[in-house]
Amino acid sequence: MLVAFSVAPSGTGRADGSVHDAVAAAVRIVRESGLPHRTTSMFTEIEGEWDEVMDVVKRATEAVLPFGSRVSLLLKADIRPGFAGELDGKIERLENALAESDLGEGD
Template sequence: MLVAFSVAPSGTGRNDGSVHDAVAAAVRIVRESGLPNRTDSMFTTIEGDWDEVFDVVRRATEAVGEYGSRVSLVLKADIRPGYVGELEAKLDRLETAMEGLDSGA
């Protein structure tokens, strides 16, 4: 499964509203998990089985909770039993499709 999630604290007491320290704590947990992952400006996507992915999301959310009085979690999952390596494979299929469009196929 692939899970894309965004987690952020509120009630941080910071005047600038920045949450980068909290997000860094969450991303560190994801990266240390050893699961395939990718972080962009909006979401972190992680790949693995149900139990291991949601354990990482839970721990990342708990880490963010240390930075504020509330935590917001947004999550989207692509559950496709029997498929692995989809973090890269989905992008590869997209690029192949784009090449087909560019060549007029």
């Protein structure tokens, strides 16, 4: 399964609204998990079996709790039994489709 999630504290009391320290605590948990992952400016994607992925998401969320009075978690999951390597596989298929369509434009 693939999970894309974003976790952030609110009620931090910071005038600038910055949450980078809290996000760093969450991403540290993901990186230490050993599961395939990717972090972008808005989400962290992680791949693995249901229980192991959800455990990492739970621990990452708990790591953010000390940074505010509440935590927001946004999660999207792609549950596709029997598939692995989709963190990169989906991107490769997209890039191939784009390349194929670009080749057809010159006809």
